[in-house]
Amino acid sequence: MPNWMLIHGILLVILGCLYFFVYYNKSWTLSAPFNKKTSMKILFLYLLPLCWLLSSVLLGITFYYFGLLKSVDVIFLVILPILTIIISGVYYWLSNKSYIKQQEQTYKDIDNFKKVSMKWIKQFSFVNDNNIDLEVYISKGTPKGRMIIYDLTTSEENLILKQHENIPLGLTIMTSKKNGS
Structure with missing residues (x-):
């Protein structure tokens, strides 16, 4: 058996036993609030191969x-483990970069939806920021929202309902009347 294969095998067995011992004794609960599935994934899919290659x-x-x-x-x-670490690092960096870009686009979509919704509601002079609650979220990749307008009279509520067909797509309007009207 070649020396390199013997060394890799011994390292893998030693590190595997070490990480299994850490996992079995729940030593991971001392440093981070991970659940069992996440800790197993971190230990055996990320730390074990990295430590194996570095050692x-x-x-x-x-x-x-x-x-x-x-x-x-x-x-x-030496050479193949270094190349593996570099390739894994580049892959992780690229996937993280695309995830960050996707998150930024999601935040832009939410912000744009908020602006459009607020612009639409500001056409009514009786509505101000104090009597509006706007919640925006992403559902199936598109921004959706729920706007609750408080303290409206019956005539103000009717004015909003007349403009119902012009509501931005994905926005749900709920109204609450003033006490005594």
Whole structure:
């Protein structure tokens, strides 16, 4: 069996046992409020491979320095793990970048929906910011909203209902009458 394969196998067994011990004893609950599924994912899908690759690089460099490895072993113990770490880092960075871009677009859509909704309601002079509650959320990829207008008289409510067909798409209007009207 080649030296590099033996070293990788031993490292994987040792680190696997270590992470299983951490998981089994619930040591992860001391530092972060993760649930069981999240902690298992973090330990075995992210930390175990990263530690395995980094320890492989360190052992490969150490053994090569003392002349215990051939150049083929160095390729498998140092170069390939470094390339794997770099490729994984670039992949993570690109996926994180696209996620951030998607979140920014969602925030822009919500902000634009709020502006359109507020512009529509401001056409009524009797409505001000104190008697409006506007909740905007994303449903199936599109912004939706619910606006509650408080303290309206019957005539003011009728004026709003007459403009019902001009309400921005996805906005639901609810009204509440003044006490005694």
